[in-house]
Amino acid sequence: MFSLDQENISTSPASTKGPVKYGELIVLGCNGSLPSGDKGRRKSRFALCRRNKSNGVKPSTVHSSCTPQAAKAVSNKEQHSISYTLSRAQTVVVEYTHDSNTDMFQIGRSTEIPIDFVVTDTLPGGQNQADDQAVQSTISRFACRIICQRNPPFSARIYAAGFDSSKNIFLGEKAAKWRMQDGQMDGLTTNGVLVMHPRHGFSQGSKPGVWREMSVCGNVFTLRETRSSQQRGKTVDSECNELVDGSLIDLCGATLLWRTADGLAHTPTVKHLEALRQELNAGRPQCPVGLNTLAFPSLRRKDVPDEKQPWAYLRCGHVHGYHGWGGRRDPAVEAEQQERECPMCRTRGPYKPLWLGCEAGFYVDAEPPTHAFVPCGHVCSGMTTAYWSQIPLPHGTHAFHAACPFCIQPLGRESGCIRLIFQSPLD
Structure with missing residues (x-):
């Protein structure tokens, strides 16, 4: 298992002294630690490090109808899959296969084992929802996943939605979804995963970028009219889902800052x-x-x-x-x-x-x-x-x-x- 111990993590991806660190996610509104204290997978910052054994996945077979193979893929707890419900009569199932070149990290509100980084709603003043259970969370239980390349340049890409304990992602009838030209399916989660990449890096010359929405397959779109609208925004072909130093990730209730290992090496301690x-x-x-x-x-x-x-x-x-x-x-x-x-x-x-x-x-x-x-x-x-x-x-x-x-x-x-x-x- 990869280590969550931040003291033993090297600050440079190229370092050979300890695990390779891809970067860190830091929760906005937490001035150094959660108000109730950092505990286990619930903390104010989370380091993504190369795992001893890769756990990345990539799309493979598409089942366009409710075939026995599709049903088997969904019920098999060793098989990752995404189910797109088009109607009561039709569900498209996309099987995912193991990718030995990548590591996958999942972020969400759920405390189930597949979630590496548990995030709760952050309220103004540095509180989080644990302090006020009366507030209903708008953060998805399995909000998003980040796929990191295990080899240089160690790029990190973000995708909406995460796999649950049965290694499934389900997009119901009401979720925005569509079929792409290559036959693959894609869709958006209920409240969406928004990302903003800063212009000119994360430094003294940085300027804010434009907020975009990331799809389940990692495609980039303009924002919907409302956060949970069934009508997706326009495709932005000129941009991609690769995170850069200073990228902001909004999960509708909490916002995370992505810092690369190289960026952190040039940041004050x-x-x-x-x-x-x-x-x-x-x-x-x-x-x-x-x-x-x-x-x-x-x-x-x-x-x-x-x-x-x-x-x-x-x-x-x-x-x-x-x-x-x-x-x-x-x-x-x-x-x-x-x-x-x-x-x-x-x-x-x-x-x-x-x-x-x-x-x-x-x-x-x-x-x-x-x-x-x-x-x-x-x-x-x-x-x-x-x-x-x-x-x-x-x-x-x-x-x-x-x-x-x-x-x-x-x-x-x-x-x-x-x-x-x-x-x-x-x-």
Whole structure:
């Protein structure tokens, strides 16, 4: 079995010291770990490594009618197959055969054995559905599968839907499905698997790409009118289902970031982020009113503000220590939503504690933390806030909006980020 132990994974696909790593999937809205803690296959990031024995599959025989061979393929728990129900009287079954050149990884909400990476709905503020079972999940139990080439260049391709415990995928009558020119079938899952590839890589010069939908066979389409419409979008022949560094995968309830092994090798590490934190604190930033020294808490502490916690007025960027004055009490507005007046410039706006972004995989560079997302207060480099502020992330079944990658909270309409203004010590 392949290892889930991230400490023993080599950072370069070409490395011979340990298992070859194809890349990692990181859940947006998790600032370093799940709110309830990373446990087993349910975690905030998942490494895809070359397996000791390949388990990839590829399409082979197509059964266009309910023949004994088709029935055998569906009932055989050692045989992968996809069933396309066209009507009560007709089901097309496509057999899949073993592919020794690829490894398959499956992602979904189900905790059954075929799912390698269990993903639950991520709610704004860094919560996940485990904290609120009243919310009905829109993530498919067997949402998608990623097929990785076992040999260089170790390409990874994404396909909608995953095989269940019986090694079957069933597309019912209501699912969008069609026959292709070569006789093979294809289709879309209920809420779909959306993918966005960034332009110019995942770096300081990155720009958002266009959201597309991936089919069961890995073909690319424009988005449907609504997430679950039976009418598919238009075919996009000029694009493919190969993931690139920085590709975003939306499962209708959770969004994942794909980082290649090579991309991660050029990404800041948690140690680097810790060094930047210590350097920032070594500058002894002060509250310009109370003149007390401020300090960002350790990366492990990201819940309750302490007495040295930096706070900021997120419309002007002035950094202060916490103080309880400057707000006009409005009984109709919750305390967290109350706007405050900055004592430095008299600008009114959100007044929030600042937290460092701990998930290194979200950074597009290794520069110091100088900017904060608005209105959540997560702090990282300027280029990183600029990049994520441009990306319209799927929200619900039909809306899109930019959000902080660390907590998935929607960003402010005027500006999704602000440059922070620190007061240096006067002595």
